[in-house]
Amino acid sequence: MSNIHPTAIVDPAAHVDSTVTVGPYAVIGPHVRIAARTSIGPHCVIEGHTSIGEDNRIFQFASLGGVPQDKKYAGEPTRLEIGHRNTIREFCTFNLGTVQDRGVTSIGDDNWIMAYVHIAHDCVVGNQTILANNATLAGHVQLGDWVIVGGLTGVHQFSRIGAHAMAGFASHISQDVPPFMMVDGNPLAVRGLNVEGLRRRGFSAERITAIKQAYRVLYRQGLTLEASIAAMSALIEEHPHAAADISQLRDFVAASQRGIAR
Known part of the structure; x- marks a missing residue:
């Protein structure tokens, strides 16, 4: 297909819609499914049992569907599922799920995910979220819709952040953040409601x-x-x-x- 760069390596078993654009030196594995009008930037690696919806923009050097950073992982066919209209910037890393949890890492629709964001195994990210540069979600984290996570913020495994909550720059989140709240700091503190x-x-x-x-x-x-x-x-x-x-x-x-x- 003319919209797949000749230097890209796309496994023949991958299901890639004819409208998908794949940049130079990208690598797409055999169990990957990519839906219409998604663009894959140069040097991206998309592997594992990964499904990507429509109209996503994935920038250069992203690594999606890699095996979990979990010593218990033994090669099980777990999954990464990405919805529609997401923007995924440079050097993001999203891992597959594990059988110790739901077996799938999932990202919803219309999310704005900035450079160097890490989303670990079994995370659930809702819709319309913003994850600023270097935000890091450990395993099993859950983000509700419209959540904003500031740059350099780390979220401890199994923590939840409720819908419409906002976490400020370089926060340390090791407990659940209820919906609508604004939090920041290390130790973390609730500063008020996300009224704006x-x-x-x-x-x-x-x-x-x-x-x-x-x-x-x-x-x-x-x-x-x-x-x-x-x-x-x-x-x-x-x-x-x-x-x-x-x-x-x-x-x-x-x-x-x-x-x-x-």
């Missing part, structure tokens, strides 16, 4: 006010975690227009295994 982010995403003033009340219940009233969860349940009845938002925050906190960032 919510406004940009079309949250009404009434919804933001209700989320602020839930935030105060969780962080400003000196309640135990159990009491905070009960109080947020009461808020759901008081603010039906924001019931889904408060429920999301309450349920995230209630399900935390690592404890939440304070």
Whole structure:
């Protein structure tokens, strides 16, 4: 195909749509599937059981679908799944999953992933996230939709970051970050709500006010975690227009295994 550079090595068993562009010296393995209009930059290596959706832009020197950096990995046919319309910049490394977890590392749609980002085995990245340069996700990390992770930030294995949360530059995240929060530092601290982010995403003033009340219940009233969860349940009845938002925050906190960032 004319849109695959002659120096690229594409295994004949790979499923590459005819509209995909592959740059010079890229290497694509036999178990790779790449959907329409995705572009693969020069010197990229895409291997393993990796599927890539439509309209992605993958820049030079990215390494996708490499074996997990996990000593327990024994060659099992685990997977990497990447959705649609993602931008993946230079030198990113995304690994396959492991059989000790769900067996798949997954990245959703419309994510903006900057240079040198590492996404380890079994991570789940939602949609519309931003991962700045050198952000590092250890194994089994989960990011909700619209999460922003600042540059040089490290996220400890099994940690979760809830939807619409934002982590500042060079943060050390070793506990769960609830939805809507802004955090930064080492040790990590919650600095407030990501109000500007919510406004940009079309949250009404009434919804933001209700989320602020839930935030105060969780962080400003000196309640135990159990009491905070009960109080947020009461808020759901008081603010039906924001019931889904408060429920999301309450349920995230209630399900935390690592404890939440304070």
